[in-house]
Structure formats: structure tokens, C-alpha cells
Amino acid sequence: GCLTHAETQRFLEELRLGFSPADVSKIIDIIVEGDDKRKIPWKVLVDALMIPPELTSRQQEDQAMEEEKTVWACSNCTFRFNDPSSRECEVCGYGWDGRLHVPADKWMCDPTYGGCTYFNGK
Numbered sequence: 001g002c003l004t005h006a007e008t009q010r011f012l013e014e015l016r017l018g019f020s021p022a023d024v025s026k027i028i029d030i031i032v033e034g035d036d037k038r039k040i041p042w043k044v045l046v047d048a049l050m051i052p053p054e055l056t057s058r059q060q061e062d063q064a065m066e067e068e069k070t071v072w073a074c075s076n077c078t079f080r081f082n083d084p085s086s087r088e089c090e091v092c093g094y095g096w097d098g099r100l101h102v103p104a105d106k107w108m109c110d111p112t113y114g115g116c117t118y119f120n121g122k
Helices: 005-014 021-031 042-049 053-068
Strands: 002-004 039-041 106-108 119-121
Touching: 002 005, 002 042, 005 021, 021 042, 039 042
Parallel strands: none
Antiparallel strands: 002 039, 106 119
């Protein structure tokens, strides 16, 4: 399969490597040869980032499940009509992976270090 530019950006965000949107564009320019950078082949991305096979098989399963769904149900609040392209639940902010996702324009004290889960403005 292939990933769009936005899907590649979300994928790199999930890896939590600290890439900015400008970094993502540069990475795509380096990884993808040719003029068409709208669709990035999954294998090209995996090979370029040297992702171990045990991780890619799980990600491919998750991607296949995601493509099959038209909506997803939140495991935290059970809201059942979240858009499949959305990273977080529209009601509670938890992701389909069961983790709390902080909106792009906010920051959160890390609860693992005694912080609260309040979203603070930047």
C-alpha cells in the first residue's frame, strides 16, 4: 500500500521522534524519488527508516483494520462515531490506540511524573 503525505506525517508523529512538519517534507523529499510525492509506498518508507519487521507486520494489520472501518469506537468513553482519519476521540480526546492525545495547540503535564491531564494553551 501507499501512504498520503498527511498519513506519513501522522505516522512520523506516532513514532515520537520530534519531526516538525518541515522535517517531514524534507524526509519525504529524501525518501521518495521522482516527482509524485502524493503517495509514498509503504515499503519505501519502511526501508528508508529501517523499521524492524516485527513492527511492520503489526502496523500493516492495524492499517488494514483501519481501512476496513468507516468509523471507530473509543475504548475510553465508548463514543462509536469517530472519523477513521481522526487520531483522537471527538468526545474525550483518547486515541484509537487507548492513549490520551494532546491537541496540537495545547500541552499537558505528564501524569506519569505526577502531572495532571489538563490541556494547557501554548
